[in-house]
Amino acid sequence: TKIETRTEPMVLNMGPHHPSMHGVLRLIVTLDGEDVVDCEPVIGYLHRGMEKIAESRTNIMYVPYVSRWDYAAGMFNEAITVNAPEKLADIEVPKRAQYIRVIMLELNRIANHLLWLGPFMADVGAQTPFFYIFREREMIYDLWEAASGMRLINNNYFRVGGVAVDLPYGWNDKCEDFCDYFLPKVDEYEKLITNNPIFRRRVEGVGTVTREEAINWGLSGPMLRGSGVKWDLRKVDHYECYDELDWEVQYETAGDCFARYLVRIREMRESVKIIRQALKAMPGGPYENLEAKRLQEGKKSEWNDFQYQYIAKKVAPTFKIPAGEHYVRLESGKGELGIFIQGNDDVFPWRWKIRSADFNNLQILPHILKGVKVADIMAILGSIDIIMGSVDR
């Protein structure tokens, strides 16, 4: 007769207190030795009722609040928060404001991907890149601080019809400096990480999502593009002024953690490309003597033109969201960030449904965790790029 050892599966509770649970995600993992048999994510530890709060705030009251959804990407949250009533009320945004928005969003995309890269590398065991990404991210925060007065969150920069303030004097030069500084740093990351044999073995072929699966599970962002779908809302929806800039959608076909890594690294480079063009093409130029020019040349000044303003119209506290409903979305660093807004001809929205990218991307986790090793849980979870503030809202 054959002798065999029978082992009972072990149920391991990972999180919400666990060094690599990216906040307060809880995974109930069933293990057979080192193999994952099943995994059940438990979410909601950071639920703060963001949607309900929106229903009792005017837009201008709500904007400072929204950077707590996805606290690694506050600008995206602010952008979608003002885009929703803008699209519903058909408010036109000046070109200059659009360019400023695009620059801010792309800076945020870089910051978002940087804050993905560090923890992801830590998840596979390399602690050092975490410190490098902070070095670069600080510079983006310096730029934000100069423009909006705040660094990580609470930028409170986006307004219905434009942005809160124009860029300060010399900001464009500093931003250009950052672009010059940043690209060699990306090369540095790639030198350290991309061809590291241990890293490659840890992420290649791990957590593979096929093209069909990615579409069927409603994935978006780098998760979707890593699986070979060339889908980027910046190209698809033509929002802001992305159409006027020359850039490519980065995608990979392998669908594993390494493909997602590659997509994000290339998107950082692509973002730098976008920022550089936007800085050059910004209507009204880089220097903020527009106000002086307007005063000097009087009312008929070409600088008084609509497109040269940073905001179409200061939003009144009594701005009423018109009756009607609309789904507005944009491409955040994590994927499709959308708002389903229902107006009731009131200063408050009647319904404010947030479709966050990482909440939808996280759904596939139990599915791709089956049969992997314990260590792969972290690599796969890290590659999804979740922020629990955005998952739980």
Next chain:
Amino acid sequence: MTSGIDLQNSFLQSLQGFGLPPGLAKLFWIPLPSILMIIGATVGVLVVVWLERKISAAAQQRIGPEYAGPLGVLQPVADGIKLVFKEDVVPAKADPWLFTLGPVLVVLPVFLSYLIVPFGQNLVITDINVGIFLWIALSSIAPIGLLMSGYASNNKYSLLGGLRAAAQSISYEIPLSLAVLAIVMMSNSLSTIDIVDQQSGYGILGWNIWRQPVGFLIFWIAALAECERLPFDLPEAEEELVAGYQTEYAGMKFALFYLGSYVNLVLSALVFSVLYLGGWDFPIPLENVANWLGVAPTTSWLQVLMAALGITMTVLKSYFLIFIAILLRWTVPRVRIDQLLNLGWKFLLPVALANLLITAALKLTFPMAFGG
């Protein structure tokens, strides 16, 4: 080969000079080397901890410890003192006996292994015939302690960490022993003194690293795995198992694990320098130089100089290796458990076996160069 300084004899003779009987003099001598070794090992650990923090800080563009003493050199001492005064927590439903015994079993063999580390011709606690074998034998006790503490903690992470530690130690002991065996075959001895003696005489060219280019790589990888250093720190992988078998430990028991792992690192570096880098041997054959200059090898100042140089060389070589280990730790990601075991069993083991066979063949073919 000159015998150099013999501390034991000089000590005994000086005590007898005070009128003590030889037996009593011997009794005075006995605890001295052990105390010296424990102090030496502990100070070595403090230095390594400081180095680890400073080098990792440099790699990560931080400053590292800087307030405790000049350049923060006292930081490890401060950490140690803090750990001593911390509450000793034993988790509920843990097995208190095994829980306490685990760290002890991990630390003791590592300190014991210092018995066989030579710093000079006579600067070794015991020159036993089975020297290097004793180290290998002692190092396989540690996983029992790790498994014990992992099992006794009543924590699933600890259990997984303990099991990983056991699997890892067993898998990497074999290639490690085979690499050592190749050296032993060339030296015709298991004694660490003989192994160094056999390498000396030709300066840096005589060191085993040239004759064992594959062996030293195997040894280094296996030694890193035995020390549970990144990229092989799976038993305590923070991102996966929180802290592995150490999860439930606090205070002095945790400090024992910490101490044990660093003592083990220093020890592995010392053994590596003994096996492959000529131990206390200077890169230039100094004895020939002394002969050439016409200084007799028995001159006392020359002997003191050589002994001091020997200790410096051994320590320098080991700290160079420790530096590499630290830099590696802060550069590379961690391997996965199946990759770790595959590397051990499917790659290192056959390569180590082949290395042993080739060494044997070379020894038969070129007895001059390979210690026939």
